[in-house]
Amino acid sequence: MVRDLPRADRSRLSAADWERAALEAIAEQGVSALNVEGLARSLGVTKGSFYWHFPSREALLDAALKRWESDVERELTTEAETPTDPRQRLRELFRRIAHEVQPHRVYAALLRAIDHAKIQSLMARISQRRMDFLALAYRQAGLERAAAAHRARLTYAAYVGFLQMNVHLGVSRLNQADYDAYVEHVIDTLIGG
Amino acid sequence: MVRDLPRADRSRLSAADWERAALEAIAEQGVSALNVEGLARSLGVTKGSFYWHFPSREALLDAALKRWESDVERELTTEAETPTDPRQRLRELFRRIAHEVQPHRVYAALLRAIDHAKIQSLMARISQRRMDFLALAYRQAGLERAAAAHRARLTYAAYVGFLQMNVHLGVSRLNQADYDAYVEHVIDTLIGG
DNA sequence: AAATGTCCATACGCTCGCGTATTGAATCGT
DNA sequence: ACGATTCAATACGCGAGCGTATGGACATTT
Numbered sequence: 001m002v003r004d005l006p007r008a009d010r011s012r013l014s015a016a017d018w019e020r021a022a023l024e025a026i027a028e029q030g031v032s033a034l035n036v037e038g039l040a041r042s043l044g045v046t047k048g049s050f051y052w053h054f055p056s057r058e059a060l061l062d063a064a065l066k067r068w069e070s071d072v073e074r075e076l077t078t079e080a081e082t083p084t085d086p087r088q089r090l091r092e093l094f095r096r097i098a099h100e101v102q103p104h105r106v107y108a109a110l111l112r113a114i115d116h117a118k119i120q121s122l123m124a125r126i127s128q129r130r131m132d133f134l135a136l137a138y139r140q141a142g143l144e145r146a147a148a149a150h151r152a153r154l155t156y157a158a159y160v161g162f163l164q165m166n167v168h169l170g171v172s173r174l175n176q177a178d179y180d181a182y183v184e185h186v187i188d189t190l191i192g193g
Numbered sequence: 194m195v196r197d198l199p200r201a202d203r204s205r206l207s208a209a210d211w212e213r214a215a216l217e218a219i220a221e222q223g224v225s226a227l228n229v230e231g232l233a234r235s236l237g238v239t240k241g242s243f244y245w246h247f248p249s250r251e252a253l254l255d256a257a258l259k260r261w262e263s264d265v266e267r268e269l270t271t272e273a274e275t276p277t278d279p280r281q282r283l284r285e286l287f288r289r290i291a292h293e294v295q296p297h298r299v300y301a302a303l304l305r306a307i308d309h310a311k312i313q314s315l316m317a318r319i320s321q322r323r324m325d326f327l328a329l330a331y332r333q334a335g336l337e338r339a340a341a342a343h344r345a346r347l348t349y350a351a352y353v354g355f356l357q358m359n360v361h362l363g364v365s366r367l368n369q370a371d372y373d374a375y376v377e378h379v380i381d382t383l384i385g386g
Numbered sequence: 387a388a389a390t391g392t393c394c395a396t397a398c399g400c401t402c403g404c405g406t407a408t409t410g411a412a413t414c415g416t
Numbered sequence: 417a418c419g420a421t422t423c424a425a426t427a428c429g430c431g432a433g434c435g436t437a438t439g440g441a442c443a444t445t446t
Contacts, residue, residue, distance in 0.1 A: 012412085012423055030308060032225055035403060047405090049424050057404070111357055112305040115223060127364045150378035158347060160354030164304055171320050185343035189382065205393055205442095228433060240434090241394050250434070 013043060015053045015063065022064040027105035031113035034061065065122055068106055072126055080133060086140035090191050093137075097159065098183045101166060108167040111160065131156050141191070155190050206236060208246045208256065215257040220298035224306035227254065258315055261299055265319055273326060279333035283384050286330075290352065291376045294359060301360040304353065324349045334384070348383050 021043055025034050036057050040047045054060045082089060097104070107126075114120050134152035143151060165171045174182060214236055218227050229250050233240045247253045275282060290297070300319075307313050327345035336344060358364045367375060 036405090037403070045423090046425055048426075051405070052423060055405095112307070114305070114357070115226075124364055127358065131364075146374065147378060150375045151382065153375060154351060154379050154382060157354030157358060158351045160357050161350030161352065162354070164307070164353050164357070165320065165350060171317055171324075181339065182343045182346060185340060186347050189344065189347060229435090230433065238393090239395055241396075243394095244435070245393060248435095 013045065013049060013053070016067075017043070018050065018053055018060060019064045019067050022060055023068055023106055026064070026109045030109050031061070031116070031119070036060070062118065065110075065118065069122060069126065072107075073129070076129060076133060086137055087142075087191060090134075090137050090141060091187050094187050094191070095183060098162075098179075098186075101163070104163055105167060108163040111163065127156065151190065158186070158190070206238065206242060206246070209260075210236070211243065211246055211253060212257045212260050215253055216261055216299055219257070219302045223302050224254070224309070224312065229253070255311065258303075258311065262315060262319065265300075266322070269322060269326060279330055280335075280384060283327075283330050283334060284380050287380050287384070288376060291355075291372075291379075294356070297356055298360060301356040304356070320349065344383065351379070351383070 018039065021039055022034060025039060025042070034057070036047050036050045040050055043049075050060075054063070079093070110119055110123060114123060131149075131152045134155050135148045138148035138151045138155075139145065166173075173179075211232065214232055215227060218232060218235070227250070229240050229243045233243055236242075243253075247256070272286070303312050303316060307316060324342075324345045327348050328341045331341035331344045331348075332338065334341075359366075366372075
């Protein structure tokens with residue numbers, strides 16, 4: 001729910017404020033539900049403000065996506081610079097992602113708006129970077145070049161499907177114990193001992 | 194592309210015609226793009242016809258989804274009645290799905306419209322049935338009860354992610370040889386020798 | 387042949403969301 | 417203190433889609 005803070009006289013807004021609000025709205029309601037009047041309401045102003053900062057809804061979407069992409073990029077490089085045992089690092093990455101689904105809400109939302117050409121190319125870029133990262137990790141963990149690439153692709157597909165099934169509650173949720181057991185099973189299956 | 198057959202005097206339309214056309218439109222453009230005037234155009238009539246057969250767009254969507262669900266259900270029971278070596282059957286199922294992506298376009302489209310409560314429950318039902326089917330197959334292939342359930346969940350997640358990545362061309366496509374090798378890798382990893 | 391039923395066309399009203407135009411108010415530089 | 421700049425409110429036009437009303441064309445029944 002985007003709650004309507006009654007704009008308690010707060011300071012003025014900047015373009016970045018609109019971009020962050022847009023990402024939040026996308027995470028909660030998806031790209032197609034991103035409308036300027038609704039956003040304005042949730043920010044406690046009217047769209048008169050919006051069209052001062054941005055020429056169009058499309059421009060806001062572009063800016064928000066660009067912001068998000070750079071955020072993701074930063075996380076990825078941070079992750080890549082963690083120097084430990086490759087296998088163990090993969091395991092911990094899996095566990096982390098399995099238990100911190102929140103940050104991936106935007107990704108899941110964008111996944112469902114893959115019609116837009118811009119979002120499509122954006123997702124292609126991000127997916128490729130992440131798969132490359134995974135392939136490198138698997139290779140460092142001892143897999144052959146081709147096998148590592150394939151395993152990375154499979155892992156990423158499982159991640160994408162995992163988001164679809166969980167973030168949007170499509171499938172019956174597991175209790176904590178079963179879920180933990182499931183995550184360990186995934187780790188065993190995809191990473192191995 | 195939905196081409197506008199100029200309705201070469203053809204016979205009249207039935208509700209089933211609209212439902213099939215709706216599923217086709219959903220497969221190609223997604224649920225949100227399903228509009229009655231567009232559909233009418235693609236069928237060579239006007240919406241005056243539509244509102245004779247259905248009271249609303251929502252009713253058409255419901256009918257189309259019901260039709261699709263029964264189709265999927267039938268495929269599933271057919272698949273379940275094929276009696277051969279469980280492991281081999283799984284392998285062949287994987288290969289078939291990997292090479293016949295077309296029939297899963299509707300599923301992929303619905304996946305992206307999981308906002309709708311009806312679609313959400315529909316997908317939950319279908320996913321559960323398919324995961325149950327996979328779990329049984331894995332169990333017959335020798336896995337323990339819990340392991341089979343987890344492996345089924347992982348497999349289904351990989352399937353869902355696979356659709357997302359391929360049907361909508363988000364990620365760079367592989368050439369035929371690499372793709373075949375990838376599929377075999379998936380089979381080895383998820384089913385094993 | 388007339389009446390009834392079935393399927394479709396046309397025209398209209400309504401809502402929602404985008405974008406524009408204009409005016410108002412707050413803040414900053416000088 | 418005064419104008420300029422920045423941010424916001426209000427009012428309006430516009431197109432897309434849904435749904436309704438009404439009537440016409442064709443087939444079927446009686």
